[in-house]
Amino acid sequence: MTMLQQTSRTFYIPISRLEAELKEAVTSGYLCMRAIDEIEDHEHLDDAIKIDLLRGIQHCLTLERPIEETEQFLTPHKAVLPEVSFRLPEWAGLSPSGAEEIVLRYTAKMAGEMADWVEHKWAICTEADLDRYTYSVAGMVGEMLSELWLWFDGSTSDRQKAIAFGRGLQAVNILRNRKEDLERGVDFFPDGWEFKDMIKYTRRNLKEADAYIAELKKGPAVEFCKIPLALAKATVKLIAAGGNKLTRDAVLKIVGKIGG
Structure with a gap:
């Protein structure tokens, strides 16, 4: 831990x-x-x-x-x-x-x-390339977690929505780390994309994450997923307004609203 x-x-x-x-x-x-x-x-x-x-x-x-x-x-x-x-x-x-x-x-x-x-x-030229990358680094995590929920208590879930959940979280990281990635010579934005395009992509995947959680039965899987999703949404909102990273106080406030 x-x-x-x-x-x-x-x-x-x-x-x-x-x-x-x-x-x-x-x-x-x-x-x-x-x-x-x-x-x-x-x-x-x-x-x-x-x-x-x-x-x-x-x-x-x-x-x-x-x-x-x-x-x-x-x-x-x-x-x-x-x-x-x-x-x-x-x-x-x-x-x-x-x-x-x-x-x-x-x-x-x-x-x-x-x-x-x-x-x-890390050649990402199209949205399809971006989908493949975000699957490899994060969507796959969502897929693994779906199998772990099933193993633990039989909770079934939509694997594609689980993947979208991971993609959404990774897209938030791509937005947040944009400057540092470019400085080290890596560009995760597809050709011609601007911040608004990546924000749209991120929000679309996070909307699928909402649907993923809504379909889960009450239990540890739901409680687990609520916090990273809430933090991701707040971060996207902050980035869209010109910010970058949630403060510790903001994180604690969000977590407190969800589960104390």
């Missing part, structure tokens, strides 16, 4: 409120995917090394002893990896029986797709 708090202000609060077994599964899945994302997004690693690491992790996670194989693979790279990435085997091992297969399968899938994006220099 300490690592989770260090790596995600948005997800720490809703994850910390989950029931014990589900908390372990979601924490495991989130940190494994965060480990992948930190490799893909690393400012000081050569692209060739990123690709080798990501494809190596993808392969190890499909083997008979995936956690042990991944640990052996990552050990020689400890000095160059952020802590959250190096400890990926530890995060994978947090998953309760039954949830581990879900977490490992989606982590392997994300590692493979992130390697593809690095290899192709």
